[in-house]
Amino acid sequence: MRFGWMVLPLALAACTQDEMPTGAEDFASYCAACHGTSGKGDGPAAAGLAKRPADLTQLSARNGGAFPGTAVMAKIWGYTGKDGGSPMPQFGPLLQGELVPFDGGDGIATPTPVRLVGLAEHVRLLQAK
Numbered sequence: 239m240r241f242g243w244m245v246l247p248l249a250l251a252a253c254t255q256d257e258m259p260t261g262a263e264d265f266a267s268y269c270a271a272c273h274g275t276s277g278k279g280d281g282p283a284a285a286g287l288a289k290r291p292a293d294l295t296q297l298s299a300r301n302g303g304a305f306p307g308t309a310v311m312a313k314i315w316g317y318t319g320k321d322g323g324s325p326m327p328q329f330g331p332l333l334q335g336e337l338v339p340f341d342g343g344d345g346i347a348t349p350t351p352v353r354l355v356g357l358a359e360h361v362r363l364l365q366a367k
Contacts, residue, residue, distance in 0.1 A: 261359050
């Protein structure tokens, strides 16, 4: 077989492809430096910021007991309808990829990056009981 030598490298490349990070892994990579591993806004980089990062464990409490998932994803993505002023970077480009239908509570399933949904779900799990 003349081109058989190409099969092994292609098979090895397929086996070594990175798996998609979980929401917890993305949180550790992108959020924990400022928000802390528990989401309380006490990460090691928080001390160097002019404004303390949000305590992500209180989002539901500040929203009448309901987790504001769509608003959380908008903030993470970088679309909040406000013109800057926040030290939080826009993570949208880093979270692009496979889309899944997500219903933010309005009955409309909107195609949303699966990593963004996973990250918001992790933040939901951080909510104080």
